Every structure is written in C-alpha cells, then in structure tokens.
Amino acid sequence: MxxxxxxxxxxxxxxxxxxxxxxxxxxxxxxxxxxxxxxxxxxxxxxxxxxxxxxxxxxxxxxxxxxxxxxxxxxxxxxxxxxxxxxxxxxxxxxxxxxxxxxxxxxxxxxxxxxxxxxxxxxxxxxxxxQDDRGLLNPRGHRQLLDAFAGLETELDAVRAAWRARARAERAVAEAETRIAELRAEEDFLRHAVDELDALAPEPGEEADLDARRRTMQAAERIREDIARAHDALGPGEGAEGRMGDALRWLEGAADRAEGRLDAPLAALSRALVELGEAVQTTEDCLQALDFDPNALETTEERLFAIRALARKHGVQPDDLSAFAADLRARLAALDAGAGDLAGLGRAAAEARADYDAAAAKLGAARRAAALRLDAAMSDELAPLKMERAVFSTVISDAEPGPDGRDAVAFTVATNPGAPAGPLNRIASGGELSRFLLALKVCLVRxxxxxxxxxxxxxxxxxxxxxxxxxxxxxxxxxxxxxxxxxxxxxxxxxxxxxxxxxxxxxxxxxxxxxxxLDSPARVDEIARMISGDTVTDAARAAARSLLED
The missing domain is CATH 3.40.50.300 (P-loop containing nucleotide triphosphate hydrolases)
Structure with a gap:
C-alpha cells in the first residue's frame, strides 16, 4: 500500500x-x-x-x-x-x-x-x-491475466518443467545427430587409420629403443674386428692371460729356493690375473652382444622408419601414436554405438514431448474452463455498468508450443447484439472501454x-x-x-x-x-463544483450531499 x-x-x-x-x-x-x-x-x-x-x-x-x-x-x-x-x-x-x-x-x-x-x-x-498500454489492453498479457484469474500456478509450473525437459531431450538428440554426422564424414579415414595403427602396434618408448639398437648395430660392424683382436691378445694360449699364467707357474717353482724374494711378484701376478680375467670376460661379452643377425639391422630400420612416418602422417610424436590409436578406436566405437544411442535419445525425446503435450493439454483445459467462468463473471459485472447488452468473450486458440503452453488468449467484445466481436481496444468506444477495463479488473482481483x-x-x-x-x-x-x-x-x-x-x-x-x-463540508463544495461548474449553487450543494449520502 x-x-x-x-x-x-x-x-x-x-x-x-x-x-x-x-x-x-x-x-x-x-x-x-x-x-x-x-x-x-x-x-x-x-x-x-x-x-x-x-x-x-x-x-x-x-x-x-x-x-x-x-x-x-x-x-x-x-x-x-x-x-x-x-x-x-x-x-x-x-x-x-x-x-x-x-x-x-x-x-x-x-x-x-x-x-x-x-x-x-x-x-x-x-x-x-x-489509453493504458501497461495493463489490461495489452493482448500479450491476456493469457497471464486469465492464468492469474484461474490460479493456475501449479499447472503452469508443471508445463514449464515439462518444456525444459523436452528442450533438453531434443537438444541431446540434435547434438548426437551432429556428432554422428561428423564421425560418419571421417569414417573411412578412421577405419583405415585404426587398421594401419593396429597393424604396426607402436608402443610408447619404442622409437627411442629402436633408434638406439640401430646405432649400436651400425657401430658394431666397425668396431667388432678390433675388439676380437683385443680379445685374442688378452686371452689364454698365446695371449696375455696364457703368458702370465706361465710366468706364475715358473715363479712358484722357484719360490722355495728364493728365500721369500718372489712373494711380492707372485702376489702381484695373482692380482693381475684376476683383473685380466675380468677384462677377458667383459670383452667376450661385448663380442657376443655385437654378434647379431645381419638382417636384424634392416628389420630394425624398417620398423623405426615406419613408426616415424606414421607419426609424421598424423602429426603426433612417435611416443603418442599408441594414445592416438586409442582415441581413434573410441571415436569408431562411438560411431558404431551411435545408432543405438541415438535411438535411445529419440525415445527419451518422444517421451518428453508426450509429457509436455499432456501437461499443456491439462493446462489448456483448465484455461478453457476458467475462460467460461471469467466470461460469466464479466457478464455479471457489465450489467450494473449499464452494458448488459455487451458480450465479453475470452477466445482461446492454438499457438506455437512454449514454456507457458500452446494456447493464445485474447479478450474480445461485442458492444451490441448482432455486432461482430473484436479486440477489446478496437471495438469499444472510450466510455465503453473504461467500463470494460473496470469490470475486468474487478473480476481479476481476488x-x-x-x-x-x-x-x-x-x-x-x-x-x-x-x-x-x-x-x-x-x-x-x-x-x-x-x-x-x-x-x-x-x-x-x-x-x-x-x-x-x-x-x-x-x-x-x-x-x-x-x-x-478535504473534510466533509469541503467535499460537498468540491462535488458541487464538479456538478455545476465555477458557480456553486445551493441546488448543486444539495445534489452533492445526496450523492455523498447515497
């Protein structure tokens, strides 16, 4: 207030x-x-x-x-x-x-x-x-006024919730269709790429390992001959290990007669033989490591080059090929499962549309029932306003579905029997319009x-x-x-x-x-002025008192 x-x-x-x-x-x-x-x-x-x-x-x-x-x-x-x-x-x-x-x-x-x-x-x-354009004359607000008259808040909330659910379901279908269409556009590429990647089956870290093996094999061809010569020079027989063994045996035979003078050389030779044995063994291990199948280098190079070529083709790092292949497989799986998913989403969208249609139909039925009550209430209000021959009608027609239902509401009037009905703000004259608005407002206030x-x-x-x-x-x-x-x-x-x-x-x-x-006497004078004009007469005052006492 x-x-x-x-x-x-x-x-x-x-x-x-x-x-x-x-x-x-x-x-x-x-x-x-x-x-x-x-x-x-x-x-x-x-x-x-x-x-x-x-x-x-x-x-x-x-x-x-x-x-x-x-x-x-x-x-x-x-x-x-x-x-x-x-x-x-x-x-x-x-x-x-x-x-x-x-x-x-x-x-x-x-x-x-x-x-x-x-x-x-x-x-x-x-x-x-x-000339009101903020209230009852605006046709766009007639549906809202009818809903307020009927108290349809619960039904409106149900329709709005159903509309939101329908919109979400239809949006999910549209997004799925777009996604599947995009996948179908590259289906040939996906299947060829997955087959190619699966055939090669690259692993993370494999490219670096292949490259190291390739360099090792390339180097082995150059260094193996020298390592073999060194192994022969160090080994038993005519090698250093054999000669040192002979020397150790000779000194051990003479040690008893040398009165301890050969103890130090014997100890040194023993230590040297241990170290020399380790050198011979590691040299031999190296020779075995460098002993490879001549075709292995060619095989290693072929796989290394294939991995690098595939990485360049797809614009990824060699170590990322495995993850890239997994992503392509997932996209193919989505494409293969898309038809089933789309069917499920379509069923959900159909159910959401049915739920909305049911809620909108219930709301529409309530509006039509309320329209009859409003028309009857308006008839009761128009009679005291000296418009008993006028007909007020609430017309409900189909409209595009929306969050407030699928009904268009318009208030129409016919001011005389037999006259065509029309919009409230076009058919009624100024005085008639005032009374229609007043009657409508009285009906709408609860x-x-x-x-x-x-x-x-x-x-x-x-x-x-x-x-x-x-x-x-x-x-x-x-x-x-x-x-x-x-x-x-x-x-x-x-x-x-x-x-x-x-x-x-x-x-x-x-x-x-x-x-x-204005107090009571002043009201009499003011209403008398409104009756008679500038000159307030006793008769006008008497008429004013009569109006105030009525």
Whole structure:
C-alpha cells in the first residue's frame, strides 16, 4: 500500500506531501490543475520511462519520495532479496533528477538502478487509463491475466518443467545427430587409420629403443674386428692371460729356493690375473652382444622408419601414436554405438514431448474452463455498468508450443447484439472501454491485492447512472485493494473514502500546484463544483450531499 508521496521541485510543484490511506482515494480538480503531474511524479520515483523535463524552472534538482507498506509475503520482498536489499514492513523509494537530466535512485537509502525500481514497481503499483498500454489492453498479457484469474500456478509450473525437459531431450538428440554426422564424414579415414595403427602396434618408448639398437648395430660392424683382436691378445694360449699364467707357474717353482724374494711378484701376478680375467670376460661379452643377425639391422630400420612416418602422417610424436590409436578406436566405437544411442535419445525425446503435450493439454483445459467462468463473471459485472447488452468473450486458440503452453488468449467484445466481436481496444468506444477495463479488473482481483491500483480518468466519457455504476464498482474494488482515482465525475468522487482537491495557484509570477485534503463540508463544495461548474449553487450543494449520502 502507498502510504505517502513527497514531491519537491517537480514542474509546478515546489513542495507537496500527500498521505494516502487504504480504500478508495479520490483526486479531483479542474483540467490543468496538476493531477497528471502527481502521476508523472509517482511514475518517476517508480522508474517508469516518461517525460524528461520534470525539474521545476529555476531549481537545481527535483526529488520524489514514496513510502510503501510491505506486509509479510509481499512480492516486493523477492525483488529486494534478489537485488541484495533488506526491507522490513516499509519500503522507501527516493529518486532525484538534476536540471541537467541526471537521475539517481535509492531504496531504503541504498543506491539502485532504474531497472530495480521498475521491477519493484511491477509489484507495487498498477496504472489503468483509457489509453493504458501497461495493463489490461495489452493482448500479450491476456493469457497471464486469465492464468492469474484461474490460479493456475501449479499447472503452469508443471508445463514449464515439462518444456525444459523436452528442450533438453531434443537438444541431446540434435547434438548426437551432429556428432554422428561428423564421425560418419571421417569414417573411412578412421577405419583405415585404426587398421594401419593396429597393424604396426607402436608402443610408447619404442622409437627411442629402436633408434638406439640401430646405432649400436651400425657401430658394431666397425668396431667388432678390433675388439676380437683385443680379445685374442688378452686371452689364454698365446695371449696375455696364457703368458702370465706361465710366468706364475715358473715363479712358484722357484719360490722355495728364493728365500721369500718372489712373494711380492707372485702376489702381484695373482692380482693381475684376476683383473685380466675380468677384462677377458667383459670383452667376450661385448663380442657376443655385437654378434647379431645381419638382417636384424634392416628389420630394425624398417620398423623405426615406419613408426616415424606414421607419426609424421598424423602429426603426433612417435611416443603418442599408441594414445592416438586409442582415441581413434573410441571415436569408431562411438560411431558404431551411435545408432543405438541415438535411438535411445529419440525415445527419451518422444517421451518428453508426450509429457509436455499432456501437461499443456491439462493446462489448456483448465484455461478453457476458467475462460467460461471469467466470461460469466464479466457478464455479471457489465450489467450494473449499464452494458448488459455487451458480450465479453475470452477466445482461446492454438499457438506455437512454449514454456507457458500452446494456447493464445485474447479478450474480445461485442458492444451490441448482432455486432461482430473484436479486440477489446478496437471495438469499444472510450466510455465503453473504461467500463470494460473496470469490470475486468474487478473480476481479476481476488482477495487482498498487493498492488495499489491507479485509475486515471477511467470514467471519462460516461455520466449519470453509468458514472454512478462506475463509482460503485471502484468502491467495491477498493474493499480488497488500495485504489487511487483521478476523476472529473461527481458520482465517482462521492464514492471515495478519502478525497483530495488539486488546484493551480498563481502567486506573483510563480504558478504552483496545491493538493488539499478535504473534510466533509469541503467535499460537498468540491462535488458541487464538479456538478455545476465555477458557480456553486445551493441546488448543486444539495445534489452533492445526496450523492455523498447515497
């Protein structure tokens, strides 16, 4: 609920403080007195896009402060939480506009963007007028209004969840089809490459091992002859090992008669023979290692060159050929299994579509039932508004499937018997349109509305008993929501629980807009003015009292 509106230096308002109350709040005054400025100022603090030249001439900046009451569970709490703002049971919006056009906004003393204000405004205020494009006249919003009337939140949630599941399933099918198509495009390459790699079967580290063996075999041809000669020179017989053995035996035979003089040479020869034996053995081992099949070098080179050629062909390192082959095999396996996977995904997508169709059908049936109830409720509301011969119809037609179902909803009217029905904003005249909007709003409000409803001269073009009926419907609407009405109709003004008069005064060279709360006597005079014009007669006062007492 809007508690107060504080306006400073906006157009012809220098300072104005208004305190609003629950129920029907009425603003009256002559044309041009500044009633629209009040709405412009309220729209400004709510972040609505409107006229830019709002700052009063000569002022550095204009400022508007609006205070709202927020009961627990009010939708504004969700918006505040998403914006990281705290709020208790009150909400204070403040916005300034400098003479240069720079705008700054605060919510409970925290700086916010205009977008946050607009999101909050959607939960706080709803404006209706004969040229309303924010509310009931927008055909794109008719489905949402019908759903709100019927209370279809649960059915809508089910359809949205089914739509998301359907979209995920269909996206999985499309991605699988794309992936399989890409694999099929390279199937010949994959199969040939895998066969080639499997035939060679390279192992990590094999290329380096082959290269080392190749270099060893190439070197062996050059060094084996010298190593063999050395082995002969070191070995037994005529070699060093045989000669040293002979020397050791000769010295051992003479040692008994040498009185210890040969002990040292004998020990040295024994040690030398041990070392020489090791040299002979390792030389012999080397000769055996260098003893290879002449065809082995050719075989080693062929495999080494094949591995290197295959690595160059696929643009990988030789040691990565094994992993590369595993990747190609996995892609082939995906291709071979793709048909089965795709079939499974297709079945899942079909099930998701069926689930969505069922949820959308259930929602559509609920909407059609609700449309009949809404049409009947509208018929009941139009009769007191002197439109008992008009026919309001909620038309539901097929639409492209989407997250909110597959129904298009449009409100149509026929104002006279036999006349063709058409869109609400094209068939009805100004006065008829006002009453259609009012009746529709009464039908759509259920229980305590969290919104402050503003009707800007919605009674224009009607008078007499019809204006009285409009006033009665607004009063009925105000029993479940705070309602602000800007009106020129005395019948509507008389139904207000709270009444303010807006007037324009010229003081010196300055024009100011003044808003005055009216007590009972002042209300009589204001309504009498609305009846008779500038000259208020006793008869007009009597008529005003009659309206107020009714």
């Amino acid at each position: 809007l508690r107060s509106l504080d306006i400073r230096d906006m157009l012809i308002i220098d300072r104005l403080e208004l305190g609003f109350r629950p129920g029907l709040n009425v603003l009256t005054g002559e044309t041009g007195a500044g009633k629209s400025i009040l709405l412009d100022s309220l729209g400004f603090v709510l972040g609505w896009r409107g006229r830019a030249d709002l700052v009063r001439a000569g002022a550095a900046q204009g400022e508007v402060v609006a205070e709202f009451e927020l009961p627990a569970g009010h939708p504004a709490h969700t918006v505040l939480a998403e914006a990281g703002l705290e709020a208790g049971d009150e909400l204070i919006l403040r916005r300034i506009n400098t003479a240069e056009g720079r705008k700054t906004a605060w919510v409970n003393d925290r700086r916010v963007s205009g977008e946050v204000l607009r999101r909050l405004s959607d939960t706080l205020v709803e404006l209706h007028g004969q 229980g305590a509305s969290p919104l402050t409803l503003i009707f800007d001269e919605i009674d224009r073009g009607v008078g007499g008993a019809t204006a009285d009926a409009v006033g009665r419907r607004l009063a009925a609407l105000a029993r479940s929501a705070q309602v602000l009405v800007v009106t020129h109709s005395p019948q509507v003004a008389a139904r207000g629980a709270h009444h303010w008069r807006v007037e324009k005064r010229v003081e010196g060279e300055m024009t100011r807009s003044i808003v005055t709360p």
